[in-house]
Structures are given as C-alpha cells and as structure tokens.
Amino acid sequence: MIPWKQLDRATIPDGGELRLMQRGAELSIMSGSIELMNSRLSGSEVALASLACARIQGRPKPQVLVGGLGMGFTLRAALAELPGDAGVLVAELVPAVVAWARGPMAQLFQGCLDDARVTVRQADVAEVIAGARGAFDAILLDVDNGPGGLNRDANDRLYSLAGLAAARRALRPGGVLAVWSAGRDDSFTRRLRSAGYAAEDVAVRATGGRRGARHIIWLATSG
Numbered sequence: 001m002i003p004w005k006q007l008d009r010a011t012i013p014d015g016g017e018l019r020l021m022q023r024g025a026e027l028s029i030m031s032g033s034i035e036l037m038n039s040r041l042s043g044s045e046v047a048l049a050s051l052a053c054a055r056i057q058g059r060p061k062p063q064v065l066v067g068g069l070g071m072g073f074t075l076r077a078a079l080a081e082l083p084g085d086a087g088v089l090v091a092e093l094v095p096a097v098v099a100w101a102r103g104p105m106a107q108l109f110q111g112c113l114d115d116a117r118v119t120v121r122q123a124d125v126a127e128v129i130a131g132a133r134g135a136f137d138a139i140l141l142d143v144d145n146g147p148g149g150l151n152r153d154a155n156d157r158l159y160s161l162a163g164l165a166a167a168r169r170a171l172r173p174g175g176v177l178a179v180w181s182a183g184r185d186d187s188f189t190r191r192l193r194s195a196g197y198a199a200e201d202v203a204v205r206a207t208g209g210r211r212g213a214r215h216i217i218w219l220a221t222s223g
Helices: 043-055 073-081 095-102 125-130 153-159 161-170 186-194
Strands: 005-011 017-023 026-031 034-038 063-067 087-092 118-122 136-141 171-181 198-205 214-221
Touching (some): 017 095, 043 063, 043 073, 043 214, 063 125, 087 095, 087 125, 125 153, 125 161, 136 161, 153 161, 161 171, 171 186, 186 198
Antiparallel strands (some): 005 017, 026 034
C-alpha cells in the first residue's frame, strides 16, 4: 500500500494544527489523528450546497456565505447551482488552506476560486455572521466537523443559541442556514427550533452513493 506523506502543516488561530496529507492521488486534511476531510469522500459536502441552494432557487441575485473552504467541494457545488448574478463569500480562517487550494489541491478546485462570483475572505465565519444584517440568502457551515466541535472551543459560538440568533439576523427573510455534521445530534435540532428556525436534518452518504458512512445536513429556514 502507498504510504501517506505530509505535504504541509498549518497552525489554527487560537490553537491546534492542520496537516495536508497525500497518498497517491488521494488528499486528506487531518487535525491530530482525526481526518476532517478526504478527497475521495465528497458526497455530503456537495449535498450541503445542493440542498441549500434548492431552497433559495429563483431568488434574484442570491448571496451565499460559505463557512470553511475545505477541499472546495461545497463551493463548486454551490456555483453549479447558482445563477450568474449570484455572489458567494467564502470565509476561511486558516490562510494555508487558501494556499493549498491554489497549490497541491488545485486539481480539486478546478479553477472555481477564479469565478467572478466568488470572494474569499480570511476571517472567522462567526465574525462575518456577527457583522451582517439581512445580507445572505443562505449560510453554509462546514466548520469543525459540526456542532460537536473538535478543534476550536470558539466554534461553539456558531452553534449556541446566541450564534444561531446571529445567523438569523444575517439571513434575509426565508433564508436558509445549512450545517454539515459528521454525526447526528438531536439536541442541535432542538436548539435550532428554539432559536426560531423551521429545521430538519437529512442523512446523506459521504460517498454520494448508496453505501458508506452517513453524515448529517441540517436545513434551517429563518422566519
């Protein structure tokens, strides 16, 4: 079997480290011993965008916020669904991830960072949300493996009642908050509803097919 090799490493602000790993054509981003994403498993990241964009179809000049650049699967899927007059703001906390997207991960991004609809901002998505009022038709969050929070305690502010309230303020009426998670969390569903969203969770395959691990996408509509 081809061994993994480390291509690069990056410090996460406020603590922690990411490692970009490669085995043949396969790429992986790791945090310690935990794999955050893998280039072979993109089905649920694609579903995060496609399910959310379906909810805002037909809106004029839709504006979408993507929290976390990752390997670009969510961004590419959103661009495939959105019209030419849309705008997509990507908030990525770790500068090295943006560099990887234009370097060793460039084949995964397929030039989507150069799409005129896309703006990449080096920022904590929680701060972007906190500073926005009625700015977005959809907010897509693929941060820290979901509401459980593996890497940064600061990510809890995204998924707390206060964080969910901030997201509602950042959304336009009827906008959609979509959240990716590695696993089910019924308490988060209840928290979304307590924050005033009409919320449901959808199980999707990591592979995009009929087999493989199931991940969870929450779709929460603001009032």
